[in-house]
Structure formats: structure tokens, C-alpha cells
Amino acid sequence: MSDQSDMTENALPVDPAKFAALEPVLSAAQKIGALSGAPIEQIISHALWFARAIPGSARRVIDLGSGAGVPGLIVAFDRPELELVLVDRRSGRTDALTRSVLALNLGSRVSVKCSEIDALVRDGNFYKQFDAAISRGLGPPLETLRFSRDLVKPGGVIIISEPPPTTQSRWNLDDILALGLEGPIRLGAVAMFHVKQTD
Numbered sequence: 609m610s611d612q613s614d615m616t617e618n619a620l621p622v623d624p625a626k627f628a629a630l631e632p633v634l635s636a637a638q639k640i641g642a643l644s645g646a647p648i649e650q651i652i653s654h655a656l657w658f659a660r661a662i663p664g665s666a667r668r669v670i671d672l673g674s675g676a677g678v679p680g681l682i683v684a685f686d687r688p689e690l691e692l693v694l695v696d697r698r699s700g701r702t703d704a705l706t707r708s709v710l711a712l713n714l715g716s717r718v719s720v721k722c723s724e725i726d727a728l729v730r731d732g733n734f735y736k737q738f739d740a741a742i743s744r745g746l747g748p749p750l751e752t753l754r755f756s757r758d759l760v761k762p763g764g765v766i767i768i769s770e771p772p773p774t775t776q777s778r779w780n781l782d783d784i785l786a787l788g789l790e791g792p793i794r795l796g797a798v799a800m801f802h803v804k805q806t807d
Contacts, residue, residue, distance in 0.1 A: 620656040620796065622649050627685055633708045637676030642701060654769075655679035657796040658742045659686040661767045666739035667691060670759055672725055673746035677705050683742065684718050691717045693738075697724050729758040736760065742767045749778055750787075757787050757803055766801040770794065 634651060637643040643651065658679040662669060667690065671680030674694035684692050694709070696702050702722040709718045721728070725746070728734040741756035741764075749768065756766040766789070771778070779792055784801065791801035 619650065619653045620660070622652050622656070624649070627652050627682070629712055630681060630685060633681070633712065634676065634678070637704070640704075642676040642704070643678060651678060652682050654797050655682035655744075656686060657798045658744075658767050658769075659683045661765070661795045661798050661800050662687065662690070662740045662742070663765060666764070668738045669693075669740045669742060670695060670734070670738045672741060672743040672752070672756065672759075673697075674705060674720075675701055675744075677708055679742055679744055680718070681708065681712070681714075684714050688717075693719050693721055693734075695721045695723060695725065695728065697722065725755045729755060734759055736762075739764045740767060741765075744769045750780075750783055753784070753787055753789065753801065756801075757789060760803045762803055762805045764803045766791075766803065767798050768801075770797060770799045 630652070631648050634643060634648050638645055655678050659682065662683070669683065669690050670693045672695050674680045674696050677694060680692050680694040683690065694705055696705065699722050702720050706720045709715055709720060735758060738760050741760050743752050743756065746752045752768060753766060760766060773794070784791060788804045789801045790804060792799035
């Protein structure tokens with residue numbers, strides 16, 4: 609995740625009542641080290657940039673490296689029209705996340721998958737099946753873009769957490785074009801890339 613100062617600088621207003629049910633879930637994740645120790649409101653505020661960046665036309669979203677469910681659970685609360693798949697490679701995290709999804713009554717539109725990302729891109733149920741892919745901090749940025757591109761339909765978007773705006777850009781335009789992407793467009797705490805339509 610971007611550092612705490614970036615979360616503060618890029619803060620979006622949070623309606624505490626809207627996310628009240630999430631607070632104990634996120635607090636529990638902090639206690640076991642699955643989430644940073646930043647104030648819960650800051651974590652939610654930062655994650656709301658993902659929710660805002662997802663186009664209104666999107667219906668299916670995949671959260672890569674979801675961990676404790678950030679940003680996926682926050683997006684699910686903020687955008688009730690979306691269907692989300694939360695992915696993490698650690699079974700302990702996905703077991704806890706599955707329990708959280710059920711406790712929050714999100715099971716009808718939020719599912720959890722324990723998998724390595726490279727395995728997903730070889731699975732026809734996931735390859736090019738999503739309108740958007742989101743990631744808070746999956747791994748090397750270019751690798752994250754490549755995996756995300758393989759999961760998003762042409763015309764869809766990839767949204768990745770960004771370091772503070774004062775940091776030099778980590779994106780190389782030639783690499784982005786080689787992946788068949790356009791961007792990045794900076795939106796607060798995230799960068800958005802468009803997956804080009806096929807000819």
C-alpha cells in the first residue's frame with residue numbers, strides 16, 4: 609500500500625455509518641498483521657479511490673492480492689452493483705476473508721479464490737473475464753500490469769495503488785504500450801490503465 613502520508617494527502621471523505629460493519633473486520637486483520645496499522649478510516653478512504661476509478665459500466669471486478677480484503681471489501685460496500693472476486697495465494701488469508709464475506713452478508717456477489725495469479729490467467733473461467741482488475745500492492749508493477757491485462761476484457765481497466773504524487777513515475781510508456789495498454793491516468797491514490805480494444 610502507499611505509505612500513510614499518501615493516504616492522508618489523498619483522503620476521500622468516509623461516511624462512518626456506511627462502513628461501520630467493516631471496522632471490526634479490518635481491526636481484526638490488523639491484530640493478526642494482515643493489514644497495516646494505519647487508522648481504519650484512512651485505509652477505507654484510500655481504498656475508495658479504487659471504487660471511484662472503476663467505470664460505471666463495469667459489472668465484474670477482480671481484486672488481486674486481496675489479503676485482508678482491501679480494497680475489495682471497501683469497493684463491495686461502496687459499489688453494491690458490482691460482483692467481485694477477491695484473490696490471494698495464502699490459504700490462511702482466504703479462509704479468513706471467506707468468513708468475513710459471509711459475516712458481512714456479501715456472499716451473493718463477492719467470492720474468494722485461493723490461487724497464484726499466474727494460474728488464474730491460464731483458467732478459462734478467469735482469463736479475460738473481468739471489466740476491471742484492482743490491486744493494492746501485488747508485486748512488481750509491470751508484472752502486476754501483465755497479469756491484470758490477461759484477466760481484463762478488451763476495453764476494461766486496471767487500477768493499481770500509486771506512491772505519493774511527489775515520487776517520480778515508475779511507469780515506462782514503451783512497456784505499457786507493449787502490453788497493449790493505455791495510461792496511466794492518475795486518480796488520487798491510484799493509477800488507471802485501459803486495456804486496448806482488439807482490432
